[in-house]
Amino acid sequence: MAATAIKNHLPSALLPHHRESSPPKDDPKPLQKQSTQEIHEEREQEKRLVSQWEDHKLALSPSQVSQAPSQKQVGQSQRHLRCEDFDLVKTLGTGTFARVWLARLANAKREDRDKVFALKILRKVDVIRLKQVEHVRNERNVLAVVAGHPFITTMVASFQDQDSLYILLDYCPGGEVFSYLRRARRFNEHTSQFYAAEIVLVLEFLHEHEGVAYRDLKPENILIDAEGHLKLVDFGFAKKVDDRETYTLCGTPEYLAPEVIRNTGHGCAVDWWAFGILVYEFLVGQPPFWDQNPMKIYEQIVAGHVRYPSAMSPDARSLIAGLCTVDVSKRLGNIKGGAKTVKQHPWFKGTDWDALYHRRVQGPIVPHLRGPADTRNFDEYDPEPEGREPYTEELRQRWDASFADF
Missing domain, CATH: 1.10.510.10 (Transferase(Phosphotransferase) domain 1)
Known part of the structure; x- marks a missing residue:
């Protein structure tokens, strides 16, 4: 009896596993070019949505959770959000092609300074090298569909830049x-x-x-x-x-x-x-x-x-x-x-x-926290290695359409 089983030994359970591939979807239609002002305004609006998502968090019914992400406050792909819109505070977990950071909005207003997230960063070149393109896309799309369930990690948003893919999740300070x-x-x-x-x-x-x-x-x-x-x-x-x-x-x-x-x-x-x-x-x-x-x-x-x-x-x-x-x-x-x-x-x-x-019952284990950004329940990790392989123009032309979901 031959069997292949994968055990995830990472201290953080926020990281993706390897699994089977499936055919990519058709290439999306090209987007119309926007002015610099329009892009700036949309980016600011996306940042506001991210900062306010918890303020509007309700106990959605299963049928409401099952709505398309475009009909929900969470689970949407954001076209203009970028990594530099966040301050990366501390690594929460690492994997073969992903690193999860505790993050908060950069230059946040006073009322938003205590709002933190778990930001999963996946380098495109590593995802491609390890043949995880369809796997990562699938995970992102499943998280979008289930976003809003009270006992499933909430994907607040997803976005990308030239080199990386990003999944912005709610932060669970209690750990595993x-x-x-x-x-x-x-x-x-x-x-x-x-x-x-x-x-x-x-x-x-x-x-x-x-x-x-x-x-x-x-x-x-x-x-x-x-x-x-x-x-x-x-x-x-x-x-x-x-x-x-x-x-x-x-x-x-x-x-x-x-x-x-x-x-x-x-x-x-x-x-x-x-x-x-x-x-x-x-x-x-x-x-x-x-x-x-x-x-x-x-x-x-x-x-x-x-x-x-x-x-x-x-x-x-x-x-x-x-x-x-x-x-x-x-x-x-x-x-x-x-x-x-x-x-x-x-x-x-x-x-x-x-x-x-509807979360009206008190949980039996309530973590003792110094504040919203407390990371005492997560391990320490080495800094990210330097000199990583670049995401070249050749790779971009071949693979960027596959990352359109982000």
Whole structure:
């Protein structure tokens, strides 16, 4: 059994993964040339929209989130915004072809000085060299579609310049759930239920409103915001599958569903399996299937025998058993009723799903912060290397049309 699984070891879960390519779209029609004054006015307007997005942030319903980005305050491509419109404060994470910065608007007005963002910068030449053009485009477009969901990282805007692509995201100062879980060793039942319930709302939206399989659910890809709520990040593996099956082998070994390992075709049901693994790791402190040799992990997963600690509640065991069912047709969340069958499980008894969605319930872990720009929950990184390969005129002529989405 040959399998390729990708584990993201980066401390920041804001970075894209590698995955399969898809054909590029048709080249866009050329834009009419604008005057310098018109460009300046539009650029200032784009900066105002970015500075004000949180002032207008509302609890959008799933149908409102699903609107085209042009109909929303967030998720839009900005034609004139540039990197120099931001002060880059500190690196939050690095990857093969991306670096994420804590950023704030340059020369901001007094009322905007505390407004910060996570700015993901992707160098075009590296994206091309690593054959990630379609992958990066896809991630940007998925983030645009889901922008505004209360528990998914918000893409405030995207833009580009001669050398780089930019994705401007809301900043989650609490850092990764993974870090809190390791410090606490395990979460108590209440904390586990609260954060699991928020993930259920995310999966319900992705699957039933967008037909998107997330495909990389794990604590490292979940951040905590300033109010103690979750934000799912890193949509590098997300794929719109609807009712079709896909055969890409991707994910993190401990969280892979049996059908992914067997390469028999998979869909959104893989997220419900991974959700069961996540709940187990919340409650126990480690996933149920683990070995230093990934192949041993795969063998355990395909066998599907979960061992439960004696202290685990019967309802928690029942939920995990229903989710971590090898037979996809019997897997909780994938059976008739979809996410509703998970929400109605006894383990979630007493959960006010409407209040939870609208963030009216206090999060159990509220990070202690010195201010909006506090970065204590993120690691230190080396400066960006100098002498990087240039994005030449030849590359520009060949590839710029492919980056038109930004």
